[in-house]
Amino acid sequence: MKLSTPRAAAYVLAGTVVAGSFAAGFFEPELRAQGGLPELFVRSRPVGVGKELEPLNAYQRTVNLILERSLTAPPSERRLTFAAIRGLLSTLDDPYTRFLDPAEYAEMRQRNQGEFDGIGAELSTETGRDGFVRIQRTIPGGPAQKAGLRSGDSIVQVNGRAVKGLSVDQVVEIIRGRAGTVVRLKIRSAGSKSLKSITLKRAPVPIEIVHSRMLENGIGYIELDEFNEQTDPMLEAALANLKRNQLKGLVLDLRGNPGGLLEAAIDVSSRFVPPQRAVVVIVEPGQEPDRRTTVGKKYLGGAIPLVVLVNRTSASASEIVSGAIQDNKSGTIVGTTTFGKGLVQTVIPLEFGAACVITTQKYLTPSGRDINRTRDRRGGIEPDVVVEVTEDEFLARKDPQLLKGIELLKSRLGSQPLKPAPARIGASVP
Numbered sequence: 001m002k003l004s005t006p007r008a009a010a011y012v013l014a015g016t017v018v019a020g021s022f023a024a025g026f027f028e029p030e031l032r033a034q035g036g037l038p039e040l041f042v043r044s045r046p047v048g049v050g051k052e053l054e055p056l057n058a059y060q061r062t063v064n065l066i067l068e069r070s071l072t073a074p075p076s077e078r079r080l081t082f083a084a085i086r087g088l089l090s091t092l093d094d095p096y097t098r099f100l101d102p103a104e105y106a107e108m109r110q111r112n113q114g115e116f117d118g119i120g121a122e123l124s125t126e127t128g129r130d131g132f133v134r135i136q137r138t139i140p141g142g143p144a145q146k147a148g149l150r151s152g153d154s155i156v157q158v159n160g161r162a163v164k165g166l167s168v169d170q171v172v173e174i175i176r177g178r179a180g181t182v183v184r185l186k187i188r189s190a191g192s193k194s195l196k197s198i199t200l201k202r203a204p205v206p207i208e209i210v211h212s213r214m215l216e217n218g219i220g221y222i223e224l225d226e227f228n229e230q231t232d233p234m235l236e237a238a239l240a241n242l243k244r245n246q247l248k249g250l251v252l253d254l255r256g257n258p259g260g261l262l263e264a265a266i267d268v269s270s271r272f273v274p275p276q277r278a279v280v281v282i283v284e285p286g287q288e289p290d291r292r293t294t295v296g297k298k299y300l301g302g303a304i305p306l307v308v309l310v311n312r313t314s315a316s317a318s319e320i321v322s323g324a325i326q327d328n329k330s331g332t333i334v335g336t337t338t339f340g341k342g343l344v345q346t347v348i349p350l351e352f353g354a355a356c357v358i359t360t361q362k363y364l365t366p367s368g369r370d371i372n373r374t375r376d377r378r379g380g381i382e383p384d385v386v387v388e389v390t391e392d393e394f395l396a397r398k399d400p401q402l403l404k405g406i407e408l409l410k411s412r413l414g415s416q417p418l419k420p421a422p423a424r425i426g427a428s429v430p
Helices: 007-024 029-035 055-069 077-090 102-113 168-175 231-244 262-272 317-327 391-395 400-413
Strands: 098-100 115-118 121-124 135-138 154-158 182-188 196-201 203-206 210-214 219-224 249-253 278-283 290-293 306-310 332-335 343-349 355-364
Touching (some): 210 231, 219 231, 317 332, 332 400
Parallel strands (some): 249 306, 306 332
Antiparallel strands (some): 121 135, 210 219, 278 355, 343 355
């Protein structure tokens, strides 16, 4: 490589760098030392000045230079390509447009289908006093339950690796794997000082995303964790079970629900919104608005009073459902203003097992409300009845939003004061 620094060219370049740095306030000596004038030039002037940009050629040339010339050990061309795609999508300044590598895309498909490969256990989001992640509950019929794991068991090691101090998400990532593969755990049961070794074979495990129970006086409670292909069938089963127990009023809990599939949101809305009513209006550039209506055969008939609980983390499909119920006056929305995501993403598979998730549409509520949050607008679905939860109430596991929902149903049903069970505590599933 030639040292090529003609004095005139060097002076011009130096003037550009210094002027730009001074104007930006970055004239510190240490920064100049780290990123000042380049020591070596391949050419005395840039290649292709004045020519039209050829993206593919520029990309391939850059990849080749990294692989052939970089002093730092370069990653594989596959990783470089993934990084380039992520960088390309980031220029859209859209937090929902993103790239999924093959592992991320496979996990998304599993979640949409309503199952995952793992051991079938929910892990508590709170570590124990010993610093280990604990099992909150096992999923019926899953490998963990069959192996005798129980609520309160601490996970001490995974495949020989100590996991003390790791977050629940980190432990979940280590435990998960393809169905048929094996994971080795060391477990300390609650109240025991000894460890026991357990070997589990991972298997497809259904994701329990619908949780239901009867409260008192005919008030039923259903919580939806997300919207995937199994949400509506599970909701239908939960409703049938509650009806067998003399259901008179219903609390539908969408708090903390981040959303999911558009079709699942339409199906769930169809349970509570009368036939032929709008659920959502899809807007795409250059196209006529697509007014999506309810699936009539799913409608419950409207005889059961409904309260929907929402909060700041109810997003996307949750907002479609709550917006449809609110605009069609099919129930009362209680809680705090929702997240404010009024955009629709399309998942586009790529040839090598990855995918791009690109924002392609926006949606409006049936009355035409744009609830998407922007830098200038809060957005979200505003509840009919606003109820905040204080930090002290949260720590004490009190649930004023649920209590308010029950109070509203009670007033409509003319029932006596109710004593609801405590709200569920969040968990992650490996």
